[in-house]
Amino acid sequence: MADITRRLGWRHLRGAPTAHVRHHRSGRLVHDGPGLSFWYRSLTAALSEVPVDDRELAMTFHARTSDFQDVAVQATVTYRISDPAIAAARLDFSIDPDTGAWRGAPLEQLSTLLTETAQQHALDVLARTSLAAALVDGVAAVRERIAGGLAAEPRLPATGIEMVAVRVVALRPEPEVERALRTPAREQIQQDADKATYERRAVAVERERAIAENELASQIELARREEQLVDQRGTNARREAEEHAAADAVRAGAEAARTVRLAEAEATRSLRLAEAEATSKVRLAGAKAQAAREVGAARAEAQAAWLRVHGDVDVTTLHALTGTRLAENLPRIESVTVSPDVLTGLLAKLGNGAASGEPA
Template identity: 80%
Template sequence: MADITARFGWRHLRAAPTAHVRHHRRGRLAHDGPGLSFWFRALTAALAEVPIDDRELAISFHARTSDFQDVAAQATVTYRISEPATAAARLDFSIDPHTGAWRAAPLEQIATLLTETAQQHALDVLARTSLSAALVDGVAAVRARITDGLAAEPRLPATGIEVVAVRVVAIRPEPEVERALRTPAREQIQQEADRATYERRAVAVERERAIAENELASKIELARREERLVEQNGTNARRQAEESAAADAVRAEAEAKRTVRLARAEAEAAKAVGEARAEAQSSWLRVHGDVDPATLHALAVTRLAENLPRIDSVTLSPDVLTGLLARLGGAGGEQSAQGRQGVQGAQGRQAVEGRQGRTGGGARP
């Protein structure tokens, strides 16, 4: 819409670059072109504003296919007014000189013309097409037919209108029919999904079976290795027992031999000691047999004195001396023989004790 302002009885019009303005003054064309700006008087001016930009026209209509099914079509037609002078002459694009608004509705007339023309060609195509074909190839067929129909329509060039592009958005059946048509595809998709599920389950079962077989094989192999381990442990235990028994036998044999050797050595030592003692006793007896009896008596007395306990004092009463003298006088000969034997016995004991003192580390006190 043009921008019109008032100044001192005059009007000033300023149009957009996408608007073609025609100014007639007293029946003559004063201004003609897009994006004009000029002064005019409202009483003598006739103004027309024609949009020359591309415009989108949305078309929605219902049609019936060859199998008597109702479908809804949605399309968009892009057009523009290529001949503003022709369009202003065929349609009322005049504007109010005070407000700049259109006095009529020329764009609605163009929309009605384009809608009815496009709808007519689309209905013609869909009426000879089945529902399934319309849903599959209907969009391209309807777009091509509308484009050709609008290009061949004589009223559009005569009105100065040029169709730029035609787009068919969708062709849809009724909701119930659409759900019914979707059912086979959904069933097929569901069957495919079920088959995929079954295949996945089969694969899962197969994998589980393989895993179970692997686990069983692992257990069998583990049991076989445990059996080998037990056998090897038994073999090792037997071998260890045999080695231990052999070692114990060798040790016992060595200990027995050692014991026998020790016993033999002790026996030989005892025999040697006995022989030495016997030899010493024989020598002692031979020596004492050749000595004078008086000497033997003296040695016996000396030995006896050595073995008697210590006597600090001796008290002799007359009775004791009388009896002692009587005994000494009556048994003089017997005492002399016994004295010699006592001396010899004392000398033999002294010789044996002397040897024991040498072997044991000292003489008896």
């Protein structure tokens, strides 16, 4: 829609690059072209705005096949207005000078024209085609027929319309028929799936059997190797026992020889010690005997000398020496207790001695 601005009784129109504007004043064409911008008076101006861009027209219609089955056709037609002057002359593209809005509905007229034309050509094709063929090859056939029919339609060039492309999206039967048509395919797919399942199970069973056989063979091989291992362990144990016995015998022989050598060495050492001890004892006994003889001789000589000395001394000196020797050998006397009886006896002895003139 054109952008219209009001200024002091004048109007200013600014069109879009994709809109072709035609301005008539007093029956005379003043402005003609896309993306125009100009001033005009609304009371004397006749304006038309024709879109020149590509437009998409989506359409959905129903058709009947040769076996009387209803199908829904979904298609899209791309078109554009190649001659805006012819289109503005054949269709009402006039706009309000004050608001810029279309006075009529030209695009709806174009949609109706294109939809009915395309539907007519699609019905012609599908009416001579069965449902199964329509579902298989109907999309391409309908697309080609609609494109050819619209290109050959004389009213479209006369209206300034150019076809750009035709696309048929889908051909769909009624839901009940579609489900019924899907059933055989589904059954076939299910059968294929079941077959694949059975084959997979058979392969799985075969693989399990192969696995079980491999496990059994592995167990047999393991048992055989365990038997070999037991035999080898027994052989090793016997060999180890024999080696230990031989080592023990060698060790016992060496120990016995060592014990014999130690006993012989000990006997020799004991014999030598006994001989040395006997020799030492003999020597010691001889030394002791010699010493005893010498001591005896010295004592005898000393005694003889003592006796000779005492034989030449008088009796009084001997008595004094005897007292002295006795005093030397007496124990130490801390105190002496003199009783009257002893004192009386001593005094009597002293009196007798004095009277006789002898020393006490």
